[in-house]
Amino acid sequence: MNAAAPLFRDRIRDGALYYEHDPRVPMTALQLVFHGGGFQQEPTGLMGTARVAAKTLFRGTPAMTRQQILQQLDLLGATVDASVSETDFTISLSCFTRALDRVIALVASVVENASFPEEECALVIRQELNSLSAALQNPERVLTAAHEFVVYGAGTQGKIGSRAGLERLTRADVVRYFEGVRGAGVLFATAISDLPRADLERALAVFTRGRRADGFQLRSERPFLDTRATVIVDSPGATNDRLIWSQTGIAAADPRRFDLALILDALGSSEGTIFEVLRNKNGWCYGAYGYLVPATTRPGRIAYYADPAGENSHRLVPELLSILGRFPGDADFQVRLAGRNETFANRYAYQLEPKRKLTNAINEDRYGIPVLDREGYQRAIGAVTASTAAAVIREVFAVERLAMVYYGDAGRLTPLLAGLDGSRTPTVIESGLLIA
Amino acid sequence: MLASAFHIPDMTHPDYPPLVTLAKILTGGKSAVLKERLLHTSRVTSIMADAFVGKDCGTFEFFAQIADGVEFAEVEAVVRQALEECARGEISRDQLTIVKNEIERELYQSATNPDSLGQKLGDGFINTGDLAFGVKILDAFGRVDIPQIGAAARRYLLDQPGTAIRLHPEPA
Numbered sequence: 001m002n003a004a005a006p007l008f009r010d011r012i013r014d015g016a017l018y019y020e021h022d023p024r025v026p027m028t029a030l031q032l033v034f035h036g037g038g039f040q041q042e043p044t045g046l047m048g049t050a051r052v053a054a055k056t057l058f059r060g061t062p063a064m065t066r067q068q069i070l071q072q073l074d075l076l077g078a079t080v081d082a083s084v085s086e087t088d089f090t091i092s093l094s095c096f097t098r099a100l101d102r103v104i105a106l107v108a109s110v111v112e113n114a115s116f117p118e119e120e121c122a123l124v125i126r127q128e129l130n131s132l133s134a135a136l137q138n139p140e141r142v143l144t145a146a147h148e149f150v151v152y153g154a155g156t157q158g159k160i161g162s163r164a165g166l167e168r169l170t171r172a173d174v175v176r177y178f179e180g181v182r183g184a185g186v187l188f189a190t191a192i193s194d195l196p197r198a199d200l201e202r203a204l205a206v207f208t209r210g211r212r213a214d215g216f217q218l219r220s221e222r223p224f225l226d227t228r229a230t231v232i233v234d235s236p237g238a239t240n241d242r243l244i245w246s247q248t249g250i251a252a253a254d255p256r257r258f259d260l261a262l263i264l265d266a267l268g269s270s271e272g273t274i275f276e277v278l279r280n281k282n283g284w285c286y287g288a289y290g291y292l293v294p295a296t297t298r299p300g301r302i303a304y305y306a307d308p309a310g311e312n313s314h315r316l317v318p319e320l321l322s323i324l325g326r327f328p329g330d331a332d333f334q335v336r337l338a339g340r341n342e343t344f345a346n347r348y349a350y351q352l353e354p355k356r357k358l359t360n361a362i363n364e365d366r367y368g369i370p371v372l373d374r375e376g377y378q379r380a381i382g383a384v385t386a387s388t389a390a391a392v393i394r395e396v397f398a399v400e401r402l403a404m405v406y407y408g409d410a411g412r413l414t415p416l417l418a419g420l421d422g423s424r425t426p427t428v429i430e431s432g433l434l435i436a
Numbered sequence: 437m438l439a440s441a442f443h444i445p446d447m448t449h450p451d452y453p454p455l456v457t458l459a460k461i462l463t464g465g466k467s468a469v470l471k472e473r474l475l476h477t478s479r480v481t482s483i484m485a486d487a488f489v490g491k492d493c494g495t496f497e498f499f500a501q502i503a504d505g506v507e508f509a510e511v512e513a514v515v516r517q518a519l520e521e522c523a524r525g526e527i528s529r530d531q532l533t534i535v536k537n538e539i540e541r542e543l544y545q546s547a548t549n550p551d552s553l554g555q556k557l558g559d560g561f562i563n564t565g566d567l568a569f570g571v572k573i574l575d576a577f578g579r580v581d582i583p584q585i586g587a588a589a590r591r592y593l594l595d596q597p598g599t600a601i602r603l604h605p606e607p608a
Contacts, residue, residue, distance in 0.1 A: 025544035066476065067467065074465035075530060077537035096540070126478040130503040134481055137605050 008368040015208045016188040018361050019197045020354040028193035029094040036218035037089030037181035047156050047165035053177045054082035055124045060116035078103045089181045108206045121171040132435040135160045143407040145434050146233045147244040151224045160434045183215025192354045223298045227403045230424040234410040241313045241408030246303035247401045252295035252367035258380045259392040264290050266336035273333045284312035314416050324399045344381045440600040441495040444592050447563045453576040454588040455487040460535040469518045479506045491563050508602050523589040527582045
């Protein structure tokens with residue numbers, strides 16, 4: 001593990017409930033987050049264990065078969081899923097509030113007694129293997145994974161998955177993994193419900209009372225590399241090329257985040273300079289965007305995407321590079337930037353949506369991002385000016401530090417890139433590497 | 437990928453609620469017939485059936501992403517068998533309860549999501565001229581019975597040829 005020390009010490013406490021009251025409909029949505037139970041805990045060589053554990057969770061207990069569990073949940077009007085991220089193993093449920101007690105009892109029983117048969121585990125592994133093959137047919141998925149693979153250091157993280165890891169996986173590995181999840185050092189919950197908070201705390205006690213917390217303990221996230229690698233995932237004969245370029249951004253609570261958000265909106269949104277020049281004026285591509293890979297405990301990334309038709313790549317690639325070098329002084333960009341304050345000020349309403357409020361509260365405790373009230377938000381947006389933005393561009397944007405990842409015809413792209421920048425030597429890889 | 441489509445009438449037709457119910461019996465909940473027989477047995481990686489309608493008429497559509505090593509014909513046979521069972525009225529009360537749950541959940545989700553609410557109201561207005569159609573039709577869904585579902589399966593899906601598209605992946 002080459003994880004660096006985090007920029008912010010996570011302060012989510014065991015047993016915490018993040019709650020939003022929503023009286024509009026008689027529904028309850030809950031998430032149980034086993035914090036530290038994510039795929040960062042997968043044993044070496046067994047990539048895919050966490051996802052398989054999530055998918056087998058509702059596939060049996062000593063008393064119920066998979067069919068019985070799923071039918072019972074459907075009859076209660078509940079949807080229940082388990083998923084994994086780098087740090088967390090999450091069980092999400094949504095149901096009619098009138099059935100909440102019965103749904104929670106069923107889910108608690110599954111979490112406590114998960115005991116899927118061997119053949120269910122084999123079926124899930126087969127599904128996962130199938131989904132790896134299907135993912136290679138999706139160019140956007142391949143490109144995104146290749147980009148992550150490169151910026152995480154070309155190890156395992158970022159890959160779509162691992163065929164070899166899945167083929168090695170046994171039921172015992174999955175059971176052992178879920179034992180670690182169940183005993184995660186921190187278990188917290190989120191809830192959006194028409195019920196009062198106290199009722200939910202009572203209902204959720206079944207998961208927290210007397211719980212062991214000596215399983216998986218949260219580790220630092222893997223940092224992004226500050227790499228300027230150039231990588232082509234070869235797709236011989238592809239009619240379109242696709243690219244993601246990215247560079248290191250800023251920390252989650254960095255006060256320059258408002259400037260950065262407005263700059264990237266003016267540069268890279270569908271009303272931004274990049275889209276205007278590459279698609280609207282020249283018609284070289286369908287999509288052309290700049291966006292932020294959000295900062296967490298690690299700094300985020302500033303990223304760019306385009307999907308030129310193969311015959312236009314030799315025009316689009318140098319022009320995108322040129323825009324990224326010249327945009328700070330570009331009149332079109334300055335006009336677009338000047339209009340962003342009002343646009344962003346109007347977006348405050350999104351912060352009031354219950355899911356958004358929950359996310360903001362969690363992000364404050366996980367990443368130290370302060371939750372702003374309307375006045376604080378408007379002040380922060382209003383403080384972005386042409387001169388503060390220019391300073392942030394000088395400090396943060398660095399076209400020479402871009403990692404460049406392409407998915408397309410290497411025969412077409414290699415000479416194009418060699419002619420573009422002599423200091424970059426493209427590495428060509430096969431898409432199969434992303435599922436090896 | 438397997439995609440198949442069958443002609444169905446518009447939203448105001450009395451067969452529309454049974455067709456929507458049929459789609460949900462087939463793939464609506466996690467325990468739905470085709471999910472149980474195809475998805476949970478790893479013969480497909482995804483499956484979906486739905487009744488899509490416009491102002492004039494609509495289509496009943498199936499989409500299935502076929503797993504490696506599984507034949508299209510095998511999946512089509514499972515789908516056809518499930519349709520024949522529905523046509524014979526082999527539908528349980530539990531299945532109908534699950535469909536009603538799904539419809540109630542969708543209504544609540546629409547009510548709290550502006551995009552979804554706009555879609556529901558807009559679809560009703562564009563396709564029927566009645567902004568409240570999506571709410572008014574809930575009663576009709578509640579009255580759908582097993583013989584109506586069976587008749588709709590027979591008339592629109594089993595007794596019609598339909599159109600199927602089989603997409604083969606590019607060789608690796």
